[in-house]
Amino acid sequence: MTSKILREVGTVARCIQSISDITYREIKLQRGQFIFLTRICEQPGINLIDLSQVLKVDKTTTTKAIQKLLEENYVQRKRDNADKRMWHLYPTGKAAEIYPYIINEENRNIDVCFAGFSQEEKEMVYHLVKRMGENIEQNWKTLKNNQG
Structure with a gap:
């Protein structure tokens, strides 16, 4: 019984991930980057460590995703005044423009799942x-x- 439950949860997650990858291709968001971008929009100033914790991913995965978001001008980073090793992440205007689109897509997926x-x-x-x-x-x- 338990393996069936986790398999079904995994199936839902993979379907949504695949749909999102296709949907967000046009705005140059690659594999799973939208989850990083939404959290940064919702928590401006979050650092890499806290972002990794929130998303339950390792720091290497977070660093790679953030680098791509920086390259696409979705995110900017600012050094912490007290700890020069720490960077804080902020959404750019470009990110703020597409954030509602991402949330609408997320809500559409929820509506489909809960039909x-x-x-x-x-x-x-x-x-x-x-x-x-x-x-x-x-x-x-x-x-x-x-x-x-």
């Missing part, structure tokens, strides 16, 4: 998946901390 669901079912799914995330996050943190 035929009652409000109660939607809320139940949200709470159950949120709990799953909270449960696995602890395992992720433990494993990550034991890596290096």
